[in-house]
Amino acid sequence: MEDIVLKNLSKDFGTFRAVDDVNLTIKSGELFSFLGPSGCGKTTLLRMIAGFEVPTTGRVYLGNKDLSDLPPYKREVNTIFQNYSLFPHMTVYDNVAFGLRVKKTAKAEIKDLVKEMLNLVKMEDQANKYPNQISGGQKQRIAIARALINKPKVLLLDEPLAALDLKLRQHMLIELMNIHDAVGITFIYVTHDQGEAMSISDRLAVMNQGKIAQEGPPDDIYERPTSIFSAYFIGETNLISGEVKELHEDHLKLSCQDGEGKTFEIDSSFQLAPEAGAHLTLSLRPEKIAISRNKPRSQHDINILKGQIEDILYLGSHTQYIVRVGKLKFRVFSQHKRVYFDDKALDWEEQVWLFWHYTDTWIINDNPFDVLADAELDENGNLKRYIKRSKT
């Protein structure tokens, strides 16, 4: 099959390494996303696949064919540009027909194919308009039609929805998935929006500083992050560090410090067996934690912690509680389902119980203390920038 294979791909701009030794296989027909903050190298990676950037080292393959030295016009790859880049002096029809005219396709055939493409993107009645006469969403569709008419093996999409407003973005996202299903070719999608990447992708790669931090299906990356970066970049999480105290067959017991001299224990599942005494970082997603003023019944597979509510943020679909356990702060998302909370609404300064299933604690192999020193959080406590430095 004609997979896209990236081998040891690197790109330097002067002394800045934009893409750093990336190895990746994108399967034929897959909808694959590169997700990362701006400057992480995702667009450079895409431009190397398209042929607009020459790799400093490494190769790009499409199936068995080495694309690395081919100019963009010789690659069976087409791109949707961030600002659409429609030709302003041509009508919608001429824009879509451009690729075929380059190939000197017969006029009658061009007419049929353009019509077919305009039908696919539901723009058949706009053929004679100029790009400045149509809306942003319509320009997007025309850009897609203009690319797909060339029957590329791979379609590259560079932040295609960034210029659209929220409602239109959600609509176009579904449209894109439908088009992907209809044409069946590989889509490679670049975005900084985790929601877009999560909802649209078969698989995705989280990128940071030119490297792939993690790749896999969206649920895998969300539920089982392998690094603090991917845990933080996708969704929100609580990071707790602890020391392995006991190893059991299906779980391990960690001893954690609350910052005020007290210790508490957390049970966790594990993927690699660590040694007793090892320091580990745990990721615990805020929505996995239940919160109540009544102490839950003790069960062997449930972690239970006592804390105090420090802050309450009402967010419509859910409420975010900041709960203090010693000096540690836990973020907890609680949805407003009256059926299983007979409690009155929780209040500031109230003593509460936090509890969650032990399989929801997830071990990350990074050491948090290198990392958090260089992490910059925005006003909501989300990771804005993350710079991992070596200890030296």
Place this chain on the structure above:
Amino acid sequence: MSTTTPRIYKGLNLTIFSLVMVFLYIPILILIIFSFNDSRIITGWQGFTTKYYVQLFNNPTIATAFRNTMLIAGLSTLISTSLGVMAALALENTKFKARKGFLALIYTPLVIPDILMGVSLALLFNFTRVNTGMVTVLIAHVTFCISYTVIVIQSRLEGFDYSLVEAAQDLGAKPHYIFWKIKFPLMLPGIIAAALLAFTLSIDDFIITFFTSGRGFDTLPIYVEGTIRRGTITTINALSTLMIAFTLFLVVVTKRIRKIIISAL
């Protein structure tokens, strides 16, 4: 914003604007009216006539001057616009080290007085013993037009969106094809504007032509000056009216030219 402008300012703006229009167009209107006046002097209206137009067309000196003007204007427009396109494309490369120096050299003639340029060109031709005539006038016209054409075309190129070139490459087009189908059509409004500017600059230039034409090669402005000096203004009115009509025609035509050229590419 305009809705927040106080009414009194709106009234004032309109008055001033009307006055400007009056001062701009009244002289031209008077000139047109008097070109049909049956009198040798401008003192008053003596009745309608078209005889000056007839005289105009029967005058061989005017015909020669007209032909010379059109020839020089046409050729200098063609040459200065072509050079302007090439210069703008060359200067577009920001890695080109001497770019700023070149631009400064090209812009400077804009602020050099015509008389200085005329005299210096006359000196140059005298020094190099080139016989003055059509060729020297043409060289002179290209020289002063080129600054304008480069500026107009280059400013148009500065806003050029290079992602369009990448998009065309992505769709399989080779550099040649991209130039003629994407880049040139998008430069075209600038090129046409530059050509129009060069043409009008050339048609009505007097000072530089005066210094570089020598005897025996008259353009219309030179002829007009000579005639007025001798005191016969009537045919000149008719001639000026025709030139105004021609200019208006050019303005209307150029609006359509762009579409015609693009569809022909």
